[in-house]
Amino acid sequence: MKIIAVGNSFYGDDGVGAAVLEKIRHDGLFPGAELFDAHTDALALLDHLVPGRMNVIVDAARMGLEPGSAVGFGPDQVRMKIKSDHLSMHGFGLAEAFELARQLGKLPEEVLIVGVEPERVAINEGLSAAVSQAVPRVISIIQAEVRPDG
Amino acid sequence: MSTSLDIMVKHLTRVEGHGNIVVNMKEGVLEKAQLEIVEAPRYFEAMLKGRSFHEAAIITSRICGICSLGHQITSLKATEQALGLEVSEQTVLLRKLLIHGATLQSNILHAYFLAAPDFLKVGSVFPLVGTHPEVVIRALRMKRLANDIGDVVSGRAVHPITPVPGGFTRIPTAGELKELKRRLEEEMYPDLLATVETLKSLAGAVPRFERETEYISLRSDDDYALYDGDICSSDTGRVPDDQYRKMTNEFIVPHSTSKHAKAARSSYMVGALARWNNNHDRLCELSHTAAGMLGLKPGCNNPYMNTIAQVVEAAHCAIDSLGIIDRLLAAGLKDEKPNQEPTRFTTGIGATEVPRGILYHEYTYDRQGRVIAANCIIPTGQNLANIDDDMKKLVPEIIDKSKEEITLHLEMLVRAYDPCISCSVHMLDVDFIE
Numbered sequence: 098m099k100i101i102a103v104g105n106s107f108y109g110d111d112g113v114g115a116a117v118l119e120k121i122r123h124d125g126l127f128p129g130a131e132l133f134d135a136h137t138d139a140l141a142l143l144d145h146l147v148p149g150r151m152n153v154i155v156d157a158a159r160m161g162l163e164p165g166s167a168v169g170f171g172p173d174q175v176r177m178k179i180k181s182d183h184l185s186m187h188g189f190g191l192a193e194a195f196e197l198a199r200q201l202g203k204l205p206e207e208v209l210i211v212g213v214e215p216e217r218v219a220i221n222e223g224l225s226a227a228v229s230q231a232v233p234r235v236i237s238i239i240q241a242e243v244r245p246d247g
Numbered sequence: 248m249s250t251s252l253d254i255m256v257k258h259l260t261r262v263e264g265h266g267n268i269v270v271n272m273k274e275g276v277l278e279k280a281q282l283e284i285v286e287a288p289r290y291f292e293a294m295l296k297g298r299s300f301h302e303a304a305i306i307t308s309r310i311c312g313i314c315s316l317g318h319q320i321t322s323l324k325a326t327e328q329a330l331g332l333e334v335s336e337q338t339v340l341l342r343k344l345l346i347h348g349a350t351l352q353s354n355i356l357h358a359y360f361l362a363a364p365d366f367l368k369v370g371s372v373f374p375l376v377g378t379h380p381e382v383v384i385r386a387l388r389m390k391r392l393a394n395d396i397g398d399v400v401s402g403r404a405v406h407p408i409t410p411v412p413g414g415f416t417r418i419p420t421a422g423e424l425k426e427l428k429r430r431l432e433e434e435m436y437p438d439l440l441a442t443v444e445t446l447k448s449l450a451g452a453v454p455r456f457e458r459e460t461e462y463i464s465l466r467s468d469d470d471y472a473l474y475d476g477d478i479c480s481s482d483t484g485r486v487p488d489d490q491y492r493k494m495t496n497e498f499i500v501p502h503s504t505s506k507h508a509k510a511a512r513s514s515y516m517v518g519a520l521a522r523w524n525n526n527h528d529r530l531c532e533l534s535h536t537a538a539g540m541l542g543l544k545p546g547c548n549n550p551y552m553n554t555i556a557q558v559v560e561a562a563h564c565a566i567d568s569l570g571i572i573d574r575l576l577a578a579g580l581k582d583e584k585p586n587q588e589p590t591r592f593t594t595g596i597g598a599t600e601v602p603r604g605i606l607y608h609e610y611t612y613d614r615q616g617r618v619i620a621a622n623c624i625i626p627t628g629q630n631l632a633n634i635d636d637d638m639k640k641l642v643p644e645i646i647d648k649s650k651e652e653i654t655l656h657l658e659m660l661v662r663a664y665d666p667c668i669s670c671s672v673h674m675l676d677v678d679f680i681e
Contacts, residue, residue: 107309137313140356144391200376201384 098130098151105137109222110215114155117235139194151207157215164216165227169238172208209242211235250275268657280638284503295621300326316349317601325608329595332413332586343474344571347564348396353602354557357665359386362554365659366452389438399423414585428572435565443537457548458640461512462521465600471529473600479525482511488598491607507632514632517604519556534563553663627666
């Protein structure tokens, strides 16, 4: 399994992906899983999605839900679920990266996106309480979705 | 001939951040032609106050996901000058390599993903995947290698972590640099040649438009100035970088939450075209060959040619990286510790050519090594007045075209500057909005 965080950990709840990776490292979860922080470069996903394995992407995403809500979905649902994310590569967000991966035949069969509704995305702030509390739920979603052999 | 026109492009696509194009012409009189910057300011400079010199570059590198490296290097240079921290030749070479990687990546991304769809009139990069998959794959391969230069030298490409005040916390190995060199020679070089060929086939789609402009860039006697140099204006010549306020003269306009800038005229341009016009004599042979093939000549006054200048410059970044790696390997990589013992606490200025133009950071430190004043001027802010001046000349010249065509020309103009609006609004002074 590969777990990829996207987002800027310097911008409040946009750092939820990085916080999830940190928790996984700290608690020694998902042994054998490769962890990668793509920061704000959505196009880097094209280089880091691995075929033949489960790819999990954790991102703060405006989905119109309560702050701290965590939802797992597939890449075909990205445009439907995510109203806006904060990836900033000239408008290349998750939806565009997956679209490009699909068209180039680089989209692995198993991709799980875990979106977390942010409360605030502002520079120089840590995670809000609501999003901090979502971190264990994100991990539960990943655990529920992945095969035991990962 | 139509004499009235009303254009409002909200949230222009394929630029970083939110900007609107607004044009009004009534009975042959142009009332308004401007790029409105509507993003909320984010008081970034205030956040640096009270922070230690170890933190300044870490904070500034997070301003913007795409301009991270440029902010970090510029911040480090300002801090080192303020605190009297000398850096080694090895540090300077490694930083130059980082800047080449970041410039290469940014220029390639802009040319292929943001500008090429305009030249081909396809709206976005996605239709190109179907019609020219090899071109898109090439662009991604080039982006990845440029990224990897950053990964090898700094540990991370997007948010570099090993560059610190006084040097690096980790030095790449000779093996890592040799591998980069091999890939630059075997992968990047043919990809650059192919890129020039691709762009050559599109060169006819670059709009013809000329406006005599003041071009400002860094200029150095030693090399094609990216890492450092004097500030050079095509109108007034060279001044040291501590004169940067005289060369920027920021001012406030009602239609922008980012400040505008001017020097000898009402506006000036920074970025790849400015660097080309001021420093083409310092570029490598491959860049000159590319410029010849793409019709880019010294003294070019067509802002749409900025994209071409970016590709010409990308070739230089790749070739010069080979030379830098050779010098590092010949000298032998030394496991130096960063020099972090301040010899003074004063004011320092960093000026660096980042992909979109000159970036300035200025910090003043107290005796505890904490920031007490900070000023940052970013390239996109410097280009905004120039974009407005271009639009004012362009609209009457193309008024006979359809509204859709005029709108596309204006969008292409703004995108040619590759603006990073997110950065420009991050860089406001605290007192601006009061």
